[in-house]
Each structure stands twice: as C-alpha cells, then as structure tokens.
Amino acid sequence: MSPSTAPRSFTVREVASHCTKDSCWVLLGTRVYDVTAFLRMHPGGEALILGRSGKDVGLEMEGPPHRHSENARRWMEQYYIGELLDTNSGTDEPQGLRERRKGNDQTEGERAAQKTTDDKTKEEDEDSPFNLFSSVDLDKDLVDWQKPLAWQVGHLGEKYDEWVHQPVDRPIRLFGNPLLEAGTKTSWYWVPVVWLPIVFYFSWHCYTTLAKGTTRIPLTSDFSFTVHKYFFPLLFLMGWFLWSFMEYCIHRFVFHMKPPAHNYYLITIHFLLHGQHHKSPFDGARLVFPPGLASVVVGSFYMILHYTLPDILAVCVFVGGLCGYVVYDMIHYYLHYGSPKRGSYMYGLKAYHVKHHFKHQRAGFGITSTFWDHPFQTVIPDEKF
Template structure:
C-alpha cells in the first residue's frame, strides 16, 4: 500500500495508520502542505500491476527527475520524496543528490543508520516498481545520474517491502482515521505506547466540533503576535519600576541583609528567567509530555495524546507544532501568580518576562526544527538532526529543544552513532 502513480499527497497515505486509495476525505482532513505537480502531468504513463501498484520505466524515471522531482529507488521499488525534500533532517541537498539512485546503502549508513520508523516513513511515498533496469552507461542521459548502488538494479529481483514497515490499511488500523482520534486512543490500552511512537505523514483531527478543532490548531506566527507584545510591555514596566522604586530581595526574612535590585540588574534577571525556562522546558517535555500513561487508564492516555502524543504520531503537522495561546495562557498566568507570590513584583515580573521570552524562542525553535532547512554544519542543523532522532528512534532521550544543555547532567543525551571500519 502506498501512494499511487499519480503521486497526489491527498490521495493515499501509507505506513502505520496510513490511508487507502478510494477513501474520500473532507477538506479539513486532507493534507495541505505538499504543493507539487502530479506525475501524470509530468508525463508519467504507468502500467498497472495486479496488486494495484504501478510500474515505470527508467526513461520515465529520468524524465521526471530532470523536471525537478526527487524520485529514489530501493531495489526496484520507486518512491517520490518530493514532498519530503525540505523536511529531511540531513538537508535538501542530500536527497537531491540521490534523486534517481538506489538508496539501500544510504539507509544503512554511514553517516546515519536509518531507524525502523524512518524506513516505515519511506513507504508512505511508494509509487510503484521499476519495470526495466538499464546499464549504468545509459544512466547519465539528460544530465540525470542513475547510479546503481553496490546492490545492482540489473540483477536484483523485484524488491519486497520490509515486513517491519508494512503499510496499515485504514480499515485495519487500531484507530479509525476518518473520525476524530482523541476519543479513540484511550481504548488502545497497552498498544498505545508503540502505536503513538510510529510516526505518519498525515493530518490528525482531534475533535468532532469544527470550532474546537480550529482552536486546537495554531499558526507559528500567532505565538509571536500574542506573546512578544506582552514581553515588551512587561519589560518596560519592570525596568521603570526598578528605576523609580527601591526594590529589595529577602525583606520578609531580614531587612539588614536584604539585597537592593537596581535598574541595571534588569538584563541579568531577564536572562536568568530565560535560563529558568530552559529547565522548565526540559522538565515538562521529559516528565509530563513523555510520561507513560497506565494502559488501564482511558483518561490518562487521552490526556497524553492531547498534550503531546498527537505530535509524535504526526510530527510534521504544521498546525500542531506550537502551543495554542488560550491553553498556554492558563499555564502562563499560573506561573505569573506563583512567581509574584515568592518575589517582589518588579523582580518577579522581570524574571517572568525573561521566561516568557524563552518560551517564545522554544516554540519558534521547535517549529523551525521541523520545517526549517538549516545549512549543514550549523548549530541548528545539528539540533534539527538531534530532534528528529528523538521523534523517530530515541523517544526516551533527547528532551532538550532549544538546546541539549540539560540532557547532559540528567544523562538523557542521544548517543552518537558509530560505524566500524570495513574490512
């Protein structure tokens, strides 16, 4: 099961929880991220196979690659990775360079050994089979290289899908993807943890109500529009208060040894708030978002899926990568009240403003790690690869988002991959 020869992103979804051709979806359920021409309009006549898959010739493969599509082979199995090019953690250029080639050796590494989830993810872009294999000498036609890997296409029989990556029929999956998922996942019980950590490339609907469903989705720029004005206002207010009033710490304990807070302390306190948020970010992600709900608790499983499980199931759903302001506002207000009950107002609000700014950076960083294309070798490039490993392979490690700082002292850093020397 996979994408049909036309390659339309809305038509078929495969992989765990994937869809099936012929099932019509509402506009709200159809993916809207991938905008690419259909392969039919790119001149792709295909021959249907008995099992419903389609086959293509090497000439058709070269033609489509020459027109900008990113098609790759695994043996004779053909995949269209065009929708995934910009999202690839190794960078767009890596996939572009492999267009038209057999990627079996690349999947095993080095530099990276792809996980079972990554291989399952690949099956969602399956188009069909290559029905003819041409000599390597003819593979440079039209300027497109078709480089056979160590496992030559000429001698390889029809490649079968890895059984670990078997696509799941929409009618046989553990949940019904044509209905809101939030009220279904609680019934998965002991199967929930494995199911939720097998990511798919498809949108998720949580609620029956269109209004509530819309409120559960947030565009990335909404976070900036809502919270940055609050940060600016609080920062101005706090700086003025520190400049015009005598603010002291620990006056409730002792007046003799209380500490005066001057206005030029403002940036230090603000940064301290950002640092405090980084610890909260790590702690919330590790102990709340990645709690393992009891298999017997319908409500805790449902709560976990609503808070974070849905993001792990569909990690590239752009509308669910940042926290909705109404829900975030409740938590933010509770933290504001708590901090002001512990410290003097001007000091507490400055600390809070720095923490709120740290939260905005966290949400923007998280969105970029999923949808950005950082340059290879940069800090963000390494952080993106690190975070994607958290989603696809190391769900019990790598809890830092804006940095990996707290993963070190708490020993939850994702280990580096090592490859032995070949004989």
C-alpha cells in the first residue's frame, strides 16, 4: 500500500467474514491483514491461521509457544490492507477521522505541542529495531525493484548483509535479458525429469556389473577380494551419506559466506547463488538448482570419486550421491510450499528451515536432515510451532 494512499476501514463483522482458504484476514491490534497468500507458506500449517481468522493474532505473535522474529513481523506488513473501525464509540466513523476532527478543536499551542511530541515519537520509532516498516523503507531506498537486481546489489556494500536477510514476498528479476533471466528459473519437476533417468541407468549398470562377479579390489599385492552385487546398496547409501555432508558444506560455507562489503563482485556472486533465495524465499521458480548449474556440482562430485575409488565403486557411490541430491532439491521445494502433517518429520523440518530463513540465518544449514548441524554446533534452538 502506497504511503500516500489512505488506508481502508473495515468493521469487525466484515473482517470476521473472511475466514476461508480463498480469503483469510486477521487483525493485529486495529490493523487488518489479508494473509490468504501466506496460508500455504506458514510453517505451522494453514489450519493454525484459519483457526484465528478474523481475530487478533497479537498474543500468538508474542508467544508462547514462541515469539515471532522481527523478520516475520516485517513480512506480515506486506499483507496490510487497512484499519479496523473503532467500535467503542458506537459509530462506524473511522477512528483516524475522529482523531483528526478532535484535533481541529485544539488550540494552536496544543497542536504545536502535540506536533513536537509526534515528531519525537516518529524519530524514536524509525530508530527502533522493532519498526515494522523498516524492511519496506530499506527496499525502496536501496534497490529499484523495477530494474534487474543482479547489477544493483553489489553497490549496497556494508548494507547488503542486512538487506538480503530481510525477506519479502515478491518475485525477483535478476537480469534484463529475457534469455539470461529464463536460464535462472527452473520448475521443480525438471530435477527428477533430468536426473532420475541417470540415477536409474547407472544403478542398473552398477548392479549388473557387480553381478558378474569379476570386480575385485586389491588390498595387497598378494590378496584381493571380490565385490559382489550385494554390496551395491551399501555403496549407494555411502554415496547418499557423502552427499548429505556436501549439502551441508555447500550451504554453510559457500551459500552463506559473508562477502566483503567492499567487493562488488563477491556480493553479486553471493546474491546470484543464494542471496536472492533469502531475499525472496517463496519465489517458486528459484527453489531448485537449474540443471546447468547442478551439473557443475554433480560433475565435480563424480571426478573426486573417480580419482579416489576404483572405477565401478566410484560409480556406485556417485549414483547414490546423485539420488541424494535429487531428494535434497525435492525436499527443499516441499519445505517452502508443502503442507506436512503436524507432528511429522517433514513438519519439524519445515519449521526448522523457516526459522533458518527468518531468524537464524547463521545456523540450521541442514535441509534434508539436521544431522550435520549437531557435530558442527549450528543447531537452531528447538521451538514449537
């Protein structure tokens, strides 16, 4: 809503009537929010919001069971649509209008004193870390959303880290060139379409090769042992386990590197790799790796295995890791857009990942599991949603 546009006013009955999946409104004090678009994104599930539709969610925002982060509060402001009519006066006249009318009855001295107080309060609010509108102002001041962002973010300098970790619910355009822009977007189904046939083919190839009983691994110059086909599941799972470690390391040390404030190019690279996902975490076209970019990671994984393990063993471990990658990308998409059953493993994982986006950006790097967060001490504190 534009600052120059006067907010609409709604009655309590009107707000309460919007209580379905197609139109869900909530209150925060006298402020009215249309959170329909947020229902499927909510980590606690859409039922929690629908159960509070038409009501004040102030207590839920403060907790228990948990206090919502400042990023969550800023995020909510994107759905602000107007103000609640003041029902205490016995009239449908908006509260703001009555206050302005009351102000006309004040003396000049009273109005001057009131203006001084209001200005001071405004300055304090702007400096406050609890200012709900700071992310909106920050976006307007630092970037032009009407232009491609790829070439803008490098100029943010020391403000980049704060800006990129204040998420917004809006699509991002990275490049002006249509073909280049299209190359940065990928629908989720392309991941299984491109990679699963490769997983199936190499799984079959590995199993049938081992089934011949001719694969032997030398331990010494005089002794070697045969690798039977029954070893394939173990080698496959080993590859999957290795991928989970790569997943953690890439997410933590590459995607969450903190680029130097003075380095335009590193900031731009960080934004293209992962920063844009944290700025707009529900951009559905950028939740999985484009096959071209993924092939670089997949190819590197294969080359490392090829030079460290005998040929067929390397392929067995590789195909397990590749399958782990496919599952990783599918789970990541589901954590953003799925609605897992409350109490399930995926429900806890979704809540964990959302906290990574909105509050704990320097922790919670596991996607498919939280396993590696424990030995590296990056576990997000447990909170119930």
